[in-house]
Amino acid sequence: MSNTKKIANLGVAWEQAFGYAQAVQVRDTIYISGQLSHDGDGNLVAPAVLDDKGRPIDFTPMEQQIRQTYVNAKKLLAEFGATLDDVVEETLFVLDVPSAFAAGSKVRKEMYGTDRPPVASNLIGVSALAFPQQIVEISFRAVIDVKAAS
Template sequence: MNTKEFRTFGMPWEKAYGYVQSVKSGNTVWISGQLGHDMQGNLAEGMEDQFRQTYQNIGKLLSEFGLHAGHVTEEVIYVTDMQEGFESRKVFGKEFYGEACMVASTIVGVTELALPGQKVEIKVTAKV
C-alpha cells in the first residue's frame, strides 16, 4: 500500500487555501510552489532575497524527508520580471544546486503571484 507523508510550515494560507507544503508518495517528493518568506510569514524584499529565501525553504522541506538539492529532478519557476528572475536564478540556482546544476528547469513570466510584493515562486519534484 502506498501512503502519503505531508509537511507544512504552519502558515495561515495553508489552511485557508487548503494545501500542504510537500507530499511524499513512494520515492517521489512534490514541493508546492515556495515563496521567499521566513517562518513567520514575512516576505523578503526584492527578487534576489526572495530567490535566496525560496531555495532555503525548499532545502528545509527536502531535509525533512532526508533529501537535499541533489535529489531534485525538476523545478518550475514563476517570476514577475523575466530578466531579473533569469539573472537571479543563474546566481541562486548555482548556490542551491552547486556548479553542475543538473536539474530540469522551466522559468515562466507571470503578471502577478499570490501575495502582494511576491516576485518569485518555485515548485520542485525530487526523487529518493
C-alpha cells in the same frame, strides 16, 4: 506498494487558508508546492515595493526572494531526508523573466553548489502571484531512494 502519502508543512497561515500541504511524498517522489520567500514566522523576505495599483515597481528583490525560496525548499526536503541533490525538476514562476534569469542563474548555482545544476528547470513568466509583493514562486520535484531513506 501502497500510495501512502507523507506530508510536510511550514506552519504559515496560508496553508490552512488555502487548504494544502507544502510538500507531499508518494513512494520515491517528493512534490513541493510553490514556495515563496517567507521567514519562519510567515513574514515575506525582501517584499517588492508596490505602486498605487498594487504592482511591483521594480524587481531588484528578485535575488533575495529566490534565495529565501530555496532555503524554504531545503527545509521541506529535509523533512523527508532529502536535499537539493535529490531535486530533478524545478519551475520558477516569475513576474519579470529577465531579472529572474539574471538572479536565478546566480542563486541556483550557489544553492546547488555547481555551475551546471543537474536539474530540469523551467522559467515561466506570469502576471501575478499569491501576494502582490512576491515576484517569484518556485515548485520542486525530488526523487529519493526509499530504501535508503527508510
